[in-house]
Amino acid sequence: MAEFSKQYQDAFNSDWNDFDYEEIFKDLNPNEAVGQICEGLGTLAVAKSEEGKMLLGVESEENPEYIQWITPEAAIERAKKLGF
Numbered sequence: 001m002a003e004f005s006k007q008y009q010d011a012f013n014s015d016w017n018d019f020d021y022e023e024i025f026k027d028l029n030p031n032e033a034v035g036q037i038c039e040g041l042g043t044l045a046v047a048k049s050e051e052g053k054m055l056l057g058v059e060s061e062e063n064p065e066y067i068q069w070i071t072p073e074a075a076i077e078r079a080k081k082l083g084f
Helices: 006-012 021-026 072-082
Strands: 032-038 043-048 054-059 067-070
Touching (some): 006 021, 006 072, 021 032, 021 043, 021 054, 032 054, 054 072, 067 072
Antiparallel strands (some): 032 043, 043 054, 054 067
């Protein structure tokens, strides 16, 4: 079953969500990540950077087996552009 984040819900005016990346992010230490897929955003994981910023993992454009880390705002723009 597909899962959708609160960030997707807010960005796309969806009626519901399954989880909140912010809640997961709060429990991470710097340089940690955890896999959590959001079908709506096309994201695979959430991480806390060394500086304490939230990053979301997406499939790399160059190699689909690699994860690229981008900001939540970039993930939303990417999802809008790709039609997720």
